[in-house]
Amino acid sequence: MEVGGYNLVYNSLSFAIATFGAATVFFFAQRSQVAPAYKTALSLSGLVCLIAFYHYLRMFESFNDAYTLVNGTVEATGAQFNDAYRYVDWLLTVPLLLLELVLVMRLSKEETYSKGTKLALAAAVMVILGYPGEVITDPSMYGDRWMWWVLAMIPFVYIVWDLVSGLGASISKQPKAVQGLVSKARTLTILSWCFYPIVFVFPMIGLQADPGAVNPAIQVGYTVADVVAKALFGVMIYMIAQRKSDAGA
Amino acid sequence: MEVGGYNLVYNSLSFAIATFGAATVFFFAQRSQVAPAYKTALSLSGLVCLIAFYHYLRMFESFNDAYTLVNGTVEATGAQFNDAYRYVDWLLTVPLLLLELVLVMRLSKEETYSKGTKLALAAAVMVILGYPGEVITDPSMYGDRWMWWVLAMIPFVYIVWDLVSGLGASISKQPKAVQGLVSKARTLTILSWCFYPIVFVFPMIGLQADPGAVNPAIQVGYTVADVVAKALFGVMIYMIAQRKSDAGA
Numbered sequence: 001m002e003v004g005g006y007n008l009v010y011n012s013l014s015f016a017i018a019t020f021g022a023a024t025v026f027f028f029a030q031r032s033q034v035a036p037a038y039k040t041a042l043s044l045s046g047l048v049c050l051i052a053f054y055h056y057l058r059m060f061e062s063f064n065d066a067y068t069l070v071n072g073t074v075e076a077t078g079a080q081f082n083d084a085y086r087y088v089d090w091l092l093t094v095p096l097l098l099l100e101l102v103l104v105m106r107l108s109k110e111e112t113y114s115k116g117t118k119l120a121l122a123a124a125v126m127v128i129l130g131y132p133g134e135v136i137t138d139p140s141m142y143g144d145r146w147m148w149w150v151l152a153m154i155p156f157v158y159i160v161w162d163l164v165s166g167l168g169a170s171i172s173k174q175p176k177a178v179q180g181l182v183s184k185a186r187t188l189t190i191l192s193w194c195f196y197p198i199v200f201v202f203p204m205i206g207l208q209a210d211p212g213a214v215n216p217a218i219q220v221g222y223t224v225a226d227v228v229a230k231a232l233f234g235v236m237i238y239m240i241a242q243r244k245s246d247a248g249a
Numbered sequence: 250m251e252v253g254g255y256n257l258v259y260n261s262l263s264f265a266i267a268t269f270g271a272a273t274v275f276f277f278a279q280r281s282q283v284a285p286a287y288k289t290a291l292s293l294s295g296l297v298c299l300i301a302f303y304h305y306l307r308m309f310e311s312f313n314d315a316y317t318l319v320n321g322t323v324e325a326t327g328a329q330f331n332d333a334y335r336y337v338d339w340l341l342t343v344p345l346l347l348l349e350l351v352l353v354m355r356l357s358k359e360e361t362y363s364k365g366t367k368l369a370l371a372a373a374v375m376v377i378l379g380y381p382g383e384v385i386t387d388p389s390m391y392g393d394r395w396m397w398w399v400l401a402m403i404p405f406v407y408i409v410w411d412l413v414s415g416l417g418a419s420i421s422k423q424p425k426a427v428q429g430l431v432s433k434a435r436t437l438t439i440l441s442w443c444f445y446p447i448v449f450v451f452p453m454i455g456l457q458a459d460p461g462a463v464n465p466a467i468q469v470g471y472t473v474a475d476v477v478a479k480a481l482f483g484v485m486i487y488m489i490a491q492r493k494s495d496a497g498a
Contacts, residue, residue, distance in 0.1 A: 011333045018303050018341060022296045029277065029292045033285065071327040 001209070005216035006067060006074045012223045013060045020053035023231040030238060035248075038241035041103040045234035048093045048100070052230055055089040056223075058082070066214065081214050083134065086222060090127045093230065095120035098159070100233075101189065104240050105170050105182070106249075115166065119159055126155035130200065137212070142204050149200055156197065160190055175249040178240050185236040192229035199225060250458070254465035255316060255323045261472045262309045269302035272480040279487060284497075287490035290352040294483035297342045297349070301479055304338040305472075307331070315463065330463050332384065335471060339376045342479065344369035347408070349482075350438065353489050354419050354431070355498070364415065368408055375404035383449065386461065391453050398449055405446065409439055424498040427489050434485040441478035448474060 027046035031039055059082070066081040067074055098119040102112055133148025163186055171182050199221035209215035276295035280288050308331070315330040316323055347368040351361055382397025412435055420431050448470035458464035 007331075007333065010331070011337055014307065014334065015337045015340070018300050018337065021303060022300050022341070025277075025299060026292060026296055029280070029295070030289065033288060069329045072329070 001067060001074045001076070001213050001216070003069065003072065003074055005209075006069055009063060009214060009216050009219045010060075012220045013056055013063060016056040016223050016227060017053060017060060019227050019231050020049045020056060023049040023234060024053055027234055027238065030242075033245070034238070034241040035245035037106055038104060038245060041100050041237055041241055044096050044100045044103065045237055048096050048230050049234060051092050051096075052089055052226060055085045059085050063214070076213065084131070087127055087131045087134065089226075091124060094123040094127055097189075097230065097233065098123055100237050101163075101167070101185065104185075104237050104244075105167065105174070106244070107170060115162075119162060122155040122159050122162075126152050126159070129155070134200065137203065137209075137215075139203075139208070145204060149197065153197060156193070160193065163190060175244060175247050177247050178243045178249075181236065181240050181243065185233065185240060188228070188233055188236060192225055192233065195221070195225040195228075250316060250323045250325070250462050250465070252318065252321065252323055254458075255318055258312060258463060258465050258468045259309075261469045262305055262312060265305040265472050265476060266302060266309060268476050268480050269298045269305060272298040272483060273302055276483055276487065279491075282494075283487075283490040284494035286355055287353060287494060290349050290486055290490055293345050293349045293352065294486055297345050297479050298483060300341050300345075301338060301475060304334045308334050312463070325462065333380070336376055336380045336383065338475075339379075340373060343372040343376060346438075346479065346482065347372055349486050350412075350416070350434065353434075353486050353493075354416065354423070355493070356419060364411075368411060371404040371408050371411075375401050375408070378404070379449065386452065386458075386464075388452075388457070394453060398446065402446060405442070409442065412439060424493060424496050426496050427492045427498075430485065430489050430492065434482065434489060437482055437485060438478070441474055441482065444474040444477070445471070 024046050027042050027049060031042040031046070034042055062080075062082045062085070065077065065079040067076055069075075099116050102116045102119065105112075107115065129148060129152035131148075133145045133152070136142070136145040136148075167182075167186055171179055171186070174182050199218055202217045202221060203209070203215060207215070207217040209217075273295050276291050276298065280291040280295070283291055311329075311331045311334070314326065314328040316325055318324075348365050351365045351368065354361075356364065378397060378401040380397075382394045382401070385391070385394040385397075416431075416435055420428055420435070423431050448467055451466045451470060452458070452464060456464070456466040458466075
C-alpha cells in the first residue's frame, strides 16, 4: 500500500470517528427540542451514529494493527484488516435509517408499522446478500462478485422504488413548511444510497488494490457514503422534526 | 528536535486536552441555563470542543509514538506524527463555529439558513485548500506552500469580510444589553482567525524545524489559536446566550 493511500484511509476513518461521536451527542442533546411525536426518530438518529462510531473505532484499530507507517514506508504486519465490521454495522443501521425516515413522516400507526417492517427487512436482506460478494477480492472470481451485486440490487431497487413512489404520495400530505425538506431528505437518501453499489464495483472497473491488501478507494468511498447517509441525513431528519414541532404538526 | 521544543509541544497538547474536555462538559451542563432558542448554539459549542478534545488526544498519542525523551535526549522513533488531525478537526469544527455565531444572533429562519450555509461551505473550502500547503515542509518547495496559502486566503477573506459587514448590520438590531458582547465575540473571531494564516507562514519566515521533524512553533501556535477560537469563543457565545435569555430576547 502506498503512503498516500494509507494516509487517506487512516484519516478518513478518524474523521468518521469524530463525526459519528459528535453526531451521536448532538442528536441525543437536541432530542429535547422536538415534540414528543418525533423523539423516537431523534433517538434512532443517535443510535445509528453511535453504532457507526463503535464500528469506526474498531476499523481504525484493525487498520492500525494491519499496517504501520515507519520511516515513510507502509508495512503490512500480517494481521488481517477486518472488513466485516462495515457489514455488521449496515445490518443494524440501514434498517434503523429507514425507520427514521418513516417515523418523521408521521404516517398512521398501521402504515408506519407495515412500511417500517417491509423496508427494514428488505434492507437487512440487501446487506446480507452484499457481503459474500464484498469479500471476493481475487479478480478471477469477479463473476461471483457481480452475481452477489445483482442479487443485492433486487432489495435495493425495491427500497429505492418504494421511497420514490410510496413516500412521494405521503410528501404531499406533509405540512407546507417541511414538504421541501422532506423531499430533499428523500433525494439525499436515494443519492447517498446509490453511492454504495458504485463503490462495490470499484475493483471491477480498475480501482484495484495490491492483491490481498486494503483497497483505499473502497474504504474512503464507503466512509464518505456513511457520513452522508447517516450523519448528514440525521441532521435533515432533525430539521424536519424541529420544523414540524414548531408548526404543531 | 530540541528538548525545549519537545516539552513545549508535549505540554501544550496536554493543556489543550484538559481545556477542551472541561469546555465540553461546561457547555452541555450550562445548556439548561439558556432559553430554548439558544440551546442549539450551546450544543454546537459543546460539539466543537468535543471534536477538538478527540483530535488533541489523537495528536498527543501520535506525538508520543513519534518521539521519546530518554536520558535528556529527544529521539525520533521513525513513526510518523500525523499532521492531518488538525485539518480533519478544522474541516468539522470551523463550519460549526460559524454556525454558533449565526445562531446566537437569532436572525430570521431564512437568513440563518442562507448565511449559515454560505459561511460553513466557505470555511470547508478554506480548510481543504490549506492542507496541501501545510504538508509541504521542504524549503525548496515553499513557492507551492505560498500558493496554497494564497488560495486558502480567498475564502478566508470572504468569511472575515462577511463577519465584518454582514454581521455588523445585524449587531445594531441586537438587544442593547448584548450589543457590546456580540461585537466583542466578532472581534475575537476575527483576531483568533488571523492567527492561523500567520502560524502557517512561520516556517517561511525562518521559524524552521529540523528537516522532516515536527515544528514546535507551528504546533504551539495552532494549539493556542484553537483554544482561543473554540473554548474562549464558546464562553462568549454562552454569555451572549445567557444575557439574551435574561432579557427575554
